Amino acid sequence: MTLCKRRTGAPLASTVAVAVAIAVACFSAPSHAAGDNDPANDVLIRDVRVFDGARVRQNQQVLVRDGRIVAIGTTVKAPADIATVDGRGKTLLPGLIDSHVHSWGEAQRDALRFGVTTELDMLGDWNRLPALKTARASLARTEDADLWSAGAAVTAPGGHGTQYGMKVPVLEPGADAGAFVAARLAEGSDYIKIIVEDFSAHSDTRRIPTISPEQVRAAIAAAHGRKALAVVHVSRLRDGRMAVDGGADGLVHMFGEPGDAAFVAAAKRRRAFVVPTLSVLATMAQAGEGGKLGADARLRPWLTTAQADALKASFGAAEPKPAVLADAMKNVRDLHAAGVDILAGTDAGNPGTAHGISMHGELDLLVRSGLTPVQALAAATSVPARRFRLDDRGRIAPGLRADLVLVDGDPTVDIVATRNIATVWKNGYTIARPQPQVAAAAVGEAMPAATLVDDFEGDVGGGANAGAGGVLPAKIGAGWMQTTDQMAGGASVVTMTRANGALAVSGEIKAGFAFPWSGAMFFPAKAAMQPADLSARTELVFRVRGDGRNYSVMLFSGAQMQSMPSMKPFVAGPEWSEVRIPLNGFNGADLARVRAFAFTAGQPQGAFRFEIDDVEVK
Template sequence: MKRWPEFIAVAALAAVLAFAVFAQDRPAPAQPSSTAKDAPASTRGNSFAIRDVRVFDGEHVIENANVVVRDGRIAAVGADAEVPQGLDVIDGAGKTLLPGLIDAHTHSWGNARADALRFGVTTELDMLGDWNRLPQIEQRRGSLAPTTQADLWSAGAAVTAPGGHGTQYGMDVPTLAADGDAAAFVDARVAEGSDYIKIIVEDLSAYGTDMRMPTLAPAQVAAAIDAAHRHDRLAVVHVSGRAPAMRAIDAGADGLAHIFIDAAVDEAFAKAARSHDSFVIPTLSVLSGIAGTGEGAKLAADPRLQPWLGGEQVATLEASFPLHARDPALGERLLASVGALHAAGVTILAGTDAGNPGTTHGASLHGELELLVRAGLSPAEALNSATAATADAFGLDDRGRIAPGLRADLVLVDGNPLADITATRAIDAVWKNGHAVERALARPAGPAAAAPGDTLVDDFEGDAIAPRFGAWHPTTDAIAGGASVASHALVAGGADGTRGALAVRGEIKPGFAFPWAGVIFFPAGDATQALDFSARTELVFKVRGDGRRYNAMLFSGPSMQGMPSMQAFTAGEDWTEVRLPLDGFAGADLAQLRAIAFTAGKPEGGFEFFLDHVEVR
C-alpha cells in the first residue's frame, strides 16, 4: 500500500491529459445497426408484455409471472396478470426479469451512461462531477422518451478542502477553506442543484504512507451534514479510515462512500452504523483493484460481457494500481468487513466507483454483485442492493422495483441469478422507459499504425527541437490547478561531446496535492493517435542532472484515459545511459503507444535534467 500516493499523482496526470472528455455529456458513438443483437419485438414502442418469466421485483421472486408494460410504465405483474390482446409478447421461459440496475457510486462523464445502459444499468448515482449539467440531467431523467443513456443523479461539486481529494482531476472546483462556513458551502451546492451532498474526508493516512493530503476538520464535516439535512438532502461521506468513518456516523452521516481499508470492521463500528441507520456503499470493485486481485480483468475476459465492451472499457478494466505486489489479504479483509456489516443489519448498497482503474461503467456493477455475494449476501440480497435498496435510500420513488405505476426500466437475463449471481451478465434484453435498448456490439478499434522504422526518437543535433517523428511538449500540474512550472529547450553540449541535448527545467511548487512537471513526447504527434511499438524491447536514453529521482511513464491503450505505466530513474551529475526494458512498464500496451513522459514530482523545489539520444529500440 506504500505506492498509493504515487498512483494518485500519475492518475492526476492521466486525467489532465484526458481532460477533453471530463464532465461532458456526450452520446455514445454511432454504431452500425448491422452489428446489433436481434432486438425483441417490443422495439416498435414502449408497450409490450413478457409472458411466463421469473421476476425479481426488487425484493421478492415471482415464478412464472406475466409483466405488462403500457406507455413506458409497469401496468401489471404477477402469475395471474392478464396479457391484453394486441400487445407485442416476449417469451420469458427460462429467463429472469430484473428491475433496471442502479450503480450507487460512479463518476459519470463522456460515454459513461451509454456504456452503463448497454449492461442493464439504467441509473447511475454520480458522487462528484460537473455541477453545470445538473439542470439538464434532472430534466432528462424525468422523461419517458427513448434514450441511449442511463439516468443520472449527482452530488455535483463535493465538500472538500483546498488541495484535497477531488481537486486533482483537472476541474476548477469550489473548496471549503479551514476557516470557511460549511453551512454556506452546502447552501451553494443545493442552489446549484446537487441531489445529495458528498463530503470528502481523506488525508491518505489509511494507506500507510507518511504523505498527507489536506482534508476537512471534524467540525466542518458535522456542520456540512447538518446543513445537508436542513435542506432535506442526504449526506454521503467519503472515507478510507475507520476513525473518520466512525466520526461521520456519529455526526449523522446518512451513508459512507467506501468501506474503510485500514482496519477490519469491528462490532462497535457495525453496531454504530446500524443504530444510526447509515448505509454503506463498499465499492469493492475499485478497492479490489487497490488490493490487486484482478477482478476487473476477470470481467473483461467474461464471454458474456466481452462482446459489448468497447476498447477503452477493456483498457480501464485491465488497468491496475501500480503497487509493488498484490495484497490478497486486503481483498479478503474487505470482503469480511462487508460481511460483518451485513450480518449486523447495516444496509449495503451496490456501487462501483466506476471511472477508476479496474472498473468500467455498466459491466463493473455485475462484478460488484458477485463480490457482495462472496462477502456473505445472498444473490437476492445483492440484487436488492442494486435495485430497491438503493432506490429507497436515495428516494428514487419511480424505479428500483417491478411494480405497477413504476417506469419500465427492465433487464431480461438468461438463467437464474438468484441461484448464480453471475447470470446477470447473460443479458437478453434491456428496456429504458419501456423502450428496447439496441445493445450495439462494440466496434473493435482498428490497429494502430506501425512505428517508424528508425528507432531513434531524437538526438537533439539540429538547430531546433525537431524529433525524427512525433512531438515534444512540456507538461505540468498547472492544467489541473497546480502551480508547478516546466520548460524545455535545446542546449549545447550533449552526451559524449555531441552538439546538443534537451534541457528540461522547472519548479515543483506547493499548492497542489500531487504535483508534477516535465516533458512529454507524443510519438504520433498528439495524444489522439497511437503507434504500434510491439516489436520494440527497450526505452533507451542518456541523462544527466541534479541528482533527483524522476519517472519515465508510458501512456498506452485505446485512449489516454488508461493508467500510465512507470519506471524510475536518477539523473546524476554525469551523463549516464538509462536502459528501461519495455516489459518492465507493467500493463503497457505497446501495440498502442501514445506518449512517453519524463517528469519530476515531490519534493518541492527547482529541478533540472538533460536528455540526449532518446531511442525506442
C-alpha cells in the first residue's frame, strides 16, 4: 500500500506539516546503533522449548558464541563461566522476519524491540542501500533490526510510489524495462519490486497510471536474468493472475476480493509465494485490528506515542468493508491449503500498523486464516529466509546468526504467546528493552465558548486575499490558509478570497501527484497546527455552494503533528446548502487534539470553485 508518513525532526512550518501529513514520504537515514550493558555475545539458554523454524524440540540447550549459534541439543557442553538463561516454561524462536515494511526513522529500532530482527523494505531510499548491506553483514552490537530493501520500485510516471514528495525513477510507457531493472540493481536493490496498481480496487472513480503487462513481464525477466527476485504489488485478482503468469517470484499483497481456483493453481504451479499483509487490509476494512493490538497489555508498555497513534489510524473516512478482510483471509486459506508458501508481512508504515508490534497481529491473522501456529511461525522465520535467500537467519541451527526471541508460554500451540516477550537477542547480544518514556499527550488548548468559526462578514484583522502561505484571520483560532499538493511535489493551485460575505476558494487540480489536493484549511487553536480541545463539541456545520464537484473535509488531529487525517465527503451544488458532519463520524479522530480542518478538492483533474459560509463547530 505504501501510504506512509515521513518522520520529521525540527518543527515544521504549518503548510509543510500539512503536506507531510497528507502526502508523506518513506525515506530517511537509519537510526544509529548504540550499546547495552551486556559484556559479550555469548550465552547458554537452558532447558527451553525450541521452535527451530520447522519443528518443535523440547528441553533443549542452545549455545551461542561470538554472535552465532554453535550447538543445540539435550546435552550441550559449555564453558563454566558463560552467561546462562533459564528457559523453563519458555519457547525460543528464531528472530522474526517481517517480509513487507516501509522503513524510515526509528523503524528498525521499533521492530527489534518487539522481536522482529529482520525487515524487508518494499520501497525506500536507494541511497541507504550500501550502509544497510554493511550493517547487516556485521555481528557487532546494534539496537536496529537488519534491513533488506527493494530501493526504488518499478512504477509508472504519476503511479503508485511517486506520491511521497521525493523524485523517484519511473518507467515511461514503452520504455525498456530491462534497462530500468539493471539500473535499480546497480544502485544496490536487493530484489526488484514491481507495482501494478491503478487504484480501481480502492475507488470507483479515481484512477492512477500503472505499468503495462508487457512491462511487468519484461521487468521480471530482467530481474531473473540478473539472478534477482522479482516481487509484485497487486490489489486485484486480475493483476495477481497476470503477475504470476508472467513469472513473478511472489506477490507482496493479497487482494481483498474473491480469488479463484485457477489463480491458486497457477500460484502453486509456478511456485510463487504470497505476502498477504493482512494487517493493512484490516485497516482498509475498518476492522480495528491495529487499535486492539495496541491495547494488548503484553505489548502496550513498549509502544512509543507515534506507534500508538499509528495503530489507531485509518485510511480517511471510508465506510467499513468487512468483505475486504474476509476475502483476503479466504484467499490465504485456499493458497495455503494448496501448498503455496505464505510469508508474514505487515506493510508497517501504513495506517493501522506499527513496526515490530504489527507482526504479532499478523501472526494471529494468519492463524485465523487457516495456518497452524507452527506454520504461522514458519511464515515469519524460515519460509521468508528461504524464499528471499537470507541464508544466515530464520532458523535455530549451528552456524547461523544468533537472532533469537524468548517468550513465556508456548506460541506453537497458542500464537498470541509471541506477545509475552522475555528476551530478544541480536547478533548474540541481549537487546535492552526499556519501556519508552511516553508522557501523556497534553489535551489541546481550550476553545472559547463561541461556536462560530467564521461568517466572513467584514474585514477580520486583515486583507481579503491570502497570498502564497498567507493567512486569513477567523473569529476564533489561527485563521485560514490555502493548501495544495505543491508541498509534496504536485502542481495543483488555489486562490482563497474573502468576498461577498463568504470564503471563495478556486483553483485547479493538476497532474503531477498521485493523490492531488487543493483547498483551504482552518486552524482552531491560536497557532497553526497546534492542538485544540474539541471533545465537548459534536458537529461541524457550514454552508456551501459551487460547481457540483465532490469535495472533502479533512480533520487533522492527534498527539503527532503528522498524523493521518480523517475525511468526510461533501458536494458543493449550485445553490447554497447546509452540511452537517458529526465530529464522531471522522473515523479515528482525536477530538481532544484537533489541529486543522481542510476543505479540499481532489480528483478528477481540472478547475474547481466553491464557497463556504457560516462555519461552526457546535
